[in-house]
Amino acid sequence: MLVGAALNLAPDLFAGILADVPFVDVLNTMLDEELPLTPPEWLEWGDPIRDAEAFVRIRSYSPYEQVRPEVYPPVLATAGLSDPRVTYWEPAKWILRLRDRTAGGLFLFLTELHAGHAGNEGRVRQLGDRAREIAFALRCVGLA
Numbered sequence: 001m002l003v004g005a006a007l008n009l010a011p012d013l014f015a016g017i018l019a020d021v022p023f024v025d026v027l028n029t030m031l032d033e034e035l036p037l038t039p040p041e042w043l044e045w046g047d048p049i050r051d052a053e054a055f056v057r058i059r060s061y062s063p064y065e066q067v068r069p070e071v072y073p074p075v076l077a078t079a080g081l082s083d084p085r086v087t088y089w090e091p092a093k094w095i096l097r098l099r100d101r102t103a104g105g106l107f108l109f110l111t112e113l114h115a116g117h118a119g120n121e122g123r124v125r126q127l128g129d130r131a132r133e134i135a136f137a138l139r140c141v142g143l144a
Contacts, residue, residue, distance in 0.1 A: 004063025016140025026062040
């Protein structure tokens with residue numbers, strides 16, 4: 001969430017963004033009281049269903065809600081199909097919104113079918129994840 005919010009505030013400061021299982025659709029998630037982690041998080045974030053101030057506050061920094069029509073740097077967002085904390089559709093929606101509302105940019109999305117919130121299991125898959133991230137970062141700074 002912090003990386004997504006920083007990206008929206010100053011996209012020109014970044015050569016690229018690596019977003020591993022990013023919590024970027026904060027408002028919609030906090031509005032869904034059926035999600036198991038949402039009601040307990042209201043203590044920290046506020047309850048946007050019953051509190052108009054909390055709704056406005058969360059909307060003001062939610063990365064998904066705040067994508068602006070500017071030039072954004074490349075973004076690689078990943079998700080784990082079995083992630084119980086950040087559902088795979090959050091980064092998918094975010095990448096689609098970046099593609100629809102911004103100029104330029106290479107916006108990539110990858111859902112790992114064998115991963116949860118902590119990424120892939122097994123050394124070989126984890127090394128593949130790191131290699132992909134390093135290759136993306138090198139491309140972003142012109143060293144690919």
